Amino acid sequence: MGTKIQLEEALQFLREYDGEATDKCFRVSSAQWAYSTNMTDSNKRKMVEEQTLKAKFDKVTWRKAVEFDWTRLPDPMARRQIRMLTMISRASLSDEKYNEIHHLISEMKDLYAHVRICPFVPNRRSEEPIYCDLDIGDAQKIMANSRNSYELLHLWEEWHDKTGQPMKNKFMRYVNLANQAAALNGLLHAGEEMELVYETSEFQDELAESFQKILPLYKEFFAYVRSKLYKKYGSDVVKPNGPLPAHILGDIWAQDWSQIFDIVIPYSQFGTIDVTDAMLQQGFTPLRIFQMAEDFYTSIGLKPMTPEFWRFSLFEKPTSRKVQCTASAWDFCNKTDFRIKQCTEVNMENLITAHHEMAHIQYYLNYVDQPYLYRRGANPGFHEGVANSILLSVFNPVHFYRKGLINNKTDSYEKNINFLMLMALKKVAYAPFAYLVDQWRYQIFERGVTRMNSDWWKLRLRYQGVVPPKLRTESHFDAAAKRHIPADIPYVKYYVALILEFQIYKAMCEAAGDKGLLHTCDVYRSREAGRVLSDILRVGRARHWKDVIKMFTRGQTDKLSAEAFLEYFQPLYKWLQRANRNEPVIGWMTDKDDLALYQSLVGLGFRQNASKFVVNTVIIFNFLIHMNLY
Numbered sequence: 295m296g297t298k299i300q301l302e303e304a305l306q307f308l309r310e311y312d313g314e315a316t317d318k319c320f321r322v323s324s325a326q327w328a329y330s331t332n333m334t335d336s337n338k339r340k341m342v343e344e345q346t347l348k349a350k351f352d353k354v355t356w357r358k359a360v361e362f363d364w365t366r367l368p369d370p371m372a373r374r375q376i377r378m379l380t381m382i383s384r385a386s387l388s389d390e391k392y393n394e395i396h397h398l399i400s401e402m403k404d405l406y407a408h409v410r411i412c413p414f415v416p417n418r419r420s421e422e423p424i425y426c427d428l429d430i431g432d433a434q435k436i437m438a439n440s441r442n443s444y445e446l447l448h449l450w451e452e453w454h455d456k457t458g459q460p461m462k463n464k465f466m467r468y469v470n471l472a473n474q475a476a477a478l479n480g481l482l483h484a485g486e487e488m489e490l491v492y493e494t495s496e497f498q499d500e501l502a503e504s505f506q507k508i509l510p511l512y513k514e515f516f517a518y519v520r521s522k523l524y525k526k527y528g529s530d531v532v533k534p535n536g537p538l539p540a541h542i543l544g545d546i547w548a549q550d551w552s553q554i555f556d557i558v559i560p561y562s563q564f565g566t567i568d569v570t571d572a573m574l575q576q577g578f579t580p581l582r583i584f585q586m587a588e589d590f591y592t593s594i595g596l597k598p599m600t601p602e603f604w605r606f607s608l609f610e611k612p613t614s615r616k617v618q619c620t621a622s623a624w625d626f627c628n629k630t631d632f633r634i635k636q637c638t639e640v641n642m643e644n645l646i647t648a649h650h651e652m653a654h655i656q657y658y659l660n661y662v663d664q665p666y667l668y669r670r671g672a673n674p675g676f677h678e679g680v681a682n683s684i685l686l687s688v689f690n691p692v693h694f695y696r697k698g699l700i701n702n703k704t705d706s707y708e709k710n711i712n713f714l715m716l717m718a719l720k721k722v723a724y725a726p727f728a729y730l731v732d733q734w735r736y737q738i739f740e741r742g743v744t745r746m747n748s749d750w751w752k753l754r755l756r757y758q759g760v761v762p763p764k765l766r767t768e769s770h771f772d773a774a775a776k777r778h779i780p781a782d783i784p785y786v787k788y789y790v791a792l793i794l795e796f797q798i799y800k801a802m803c804e805a806a807g808d809k810g811l812l813h814t815c816d817v818y819r820s821r822e823a824g825r826v827l828s829d830i831l832r833v834g835r836a837r838h839w840k841d842v843i844k845m846f847t848r849g850q851t852d853k854l855s856a857e858a859f860l861e862y863f864q865p866l867y868k869w870l871q872r873a874n875r876n877e878p879v880i881g882w883m884t885d886k887d888d889l890a891l892y893q894s895l896v897g898l899g900f901r902q903n904a905s906k907f908v909v910n911t912v913i914i915f916n917f918l919i920h921m922n923l924y
């Protein structure tokens with residue numbers, strides 16, 4: 295920390311920063327947009343140029359910011375903003391090491407993006423060639439739809455082997471550099487640095503407390519899902535009392551289990567909601583999907599989309615050029631230009647995604663008059679939390695009924711339980727995973743890289759009750775199968791978002807005066823609910839997130855609290871307790887065979903990766919755009 299304490303000087307610096315940062319943001323997002331919607335070499339080059347300039351600008355900004363002793367600035371606003379600028383992680387490194395860590399991260403992202411795996415070919419005759427060209431999207435489709443445990447195991451192993459091993463050496467160097475940067479900032483390790491953004495020392499306690507609250511529900515849910523998987527796959531694959539193997543949950547990371555809904559559906563004769571057919575019958579188009587989403591927001595008193603939004607957004611996959619199709623919401627930082635990119639097809643999933651992305655645009659529109667540093671969520675979980683809280687109202691039988699997309703309200707008990715089970719497969723299943731990823735990362739930063747893989751599985755077993763389906767050793771690097779690890783993208787924000795999602799939804803439902811069960815609340819057309827939301831959006835990051843929670847819960851709490859989450863799932867929880875009455879173990883029992891799957895004492899070594907990879911430096915600034923990927 296520096297010695298400057300002149301307020302005038304600090305304010306001058308912040309004014310200049312605001313203008314320049316806004317301009318840089320405009321240039322980077324324009325270049326990123328150009329490339330993402332038209333993937334040519336020349337557009338990529340321009341994007342990388344702008345990103346490199348932005349990285350340099352960040353470093354210069356950091357150098358100026360640390361000349362101030364922010365603790366002694368008399369103005370709280372200036373104090374907080376300067377402090378935020380000193381948190382630009384890694385800028386404390388020398389130019390050489392700063393470049394090295396950025397380069398390493400882009401190399402790892404590039405490696406990850408280019409992983410291709412081999413399909414499962416049983417009884418292959420040796421002369422038949424195999425085309426190993428499945429990418430993560432193909433792999434996920436098979437994980438979702440295949441019910442052949444050999445095929446699932448094959449894909450799981452392929453993906454984990456081919457992402458982990460090439461990444462390992464680079465990741466270890468990255469850990470070392472990130473820790474050096476943290477040490478230069480006076481911190482113990484890089485995990486501490488990643489958490490500074492939450493601006494509270496009670497953060498981990500709050501997370502742990504909320505997770506403990508969710509755990510009884512998770513255990514009931516887990517035991518029920520296991521009993522169904524046991525029936526489906528038998529004792530060769532599933533132990534009746536034990537943890538679950540990671541390959542049969544419908545998802546390569548076992549984080550979202552909704553693809554196995556058909557296996558675990560409580561009342562199969564009752565089905566669940568799907569409005570795709572109705573949308574097709576009613577002649578929906580991509581444009582109409584976005585108009586319907588806009589109508590939702592204006593109905594609760596939020597803002598209509600801008601003319602620029604309708605003119606420049608990309609709603610359909612163009613046929614004449616290559617585009618990057620992940621749905622995302624963009625803020626060009628010039629106060630007028632906001633866009634969504636979504637290769638929209640007419641189906642329910644895209645209808646939901648459109649509402650989600652438009653929630654991000656609402657956030658952008660509402661905090662547009664804040665200074666640059668406050669034009670973001672109150673903490674890194676808020677953007678996703680807000681967007682998903684809206685979805686609880688939209689992906690909701692009551693809402694679809696009101697919009698004429700289903701004929702009869704889902705009021706039977708069985709349909710409600712089916713619906714809540716589907717939601718649990720998405721949300722309850724996800725909670726421990728979202729919680730543990732950064733716990734692992736911080737542990738590695740803190741304790742070192744010698745037991746990276748067994749540390750990973752230790753946490754997955756402890757929180758999720760999931761074990762690897764095959765023997766893993768320290769020569770594997772399974773955490774790298776999740777892109778956020780090699781790509782250096784913080785993860786705990788998704789856990790924060792998951793808790794906030796229900797807290798915010800509950801606050802909106804209370805304001806709307808909804809008296810029914812929480813999961814049936816639809817805030818459509820409620821101005822009162824809209825006010826709760828716009829109050830959150832308008833402040834952006836101008837206030838501490840704990841103040842924001844206090845505001846929208848009307849003083850009830852300033853904590854991340856799992857209460858609303860539990861209330862939402864309460865009918866399912868009761869149902870699960872009855873369904874599980876013959877289950878001997880709620881949760882899972884771990885024996886030494888489970889531990890032996892990853893605790894092997896051999897194989898601590900790793901091979902040096904001799905081949906040099908040629909990559910393009912692509913630094914994606916993850917805070918600029920909100921992508922629907924977690």
Ligand SMILES: *[C@@H]1O[C@H](CO)[C@@H](O)[C@H](O)[C@H]1NC(C)=O
Binds near residue numbers: 334335336
């Ligand atoms: C795509 O980018 C190229 C430049 O690389 C440009 O010439 C072309 O006009 C762009 N296409 C569209 C449709 O914007």
Ligand SMILES: [Zn+2]
Binds near residue numbers: 654
């Ligand atoms: Zn999002």
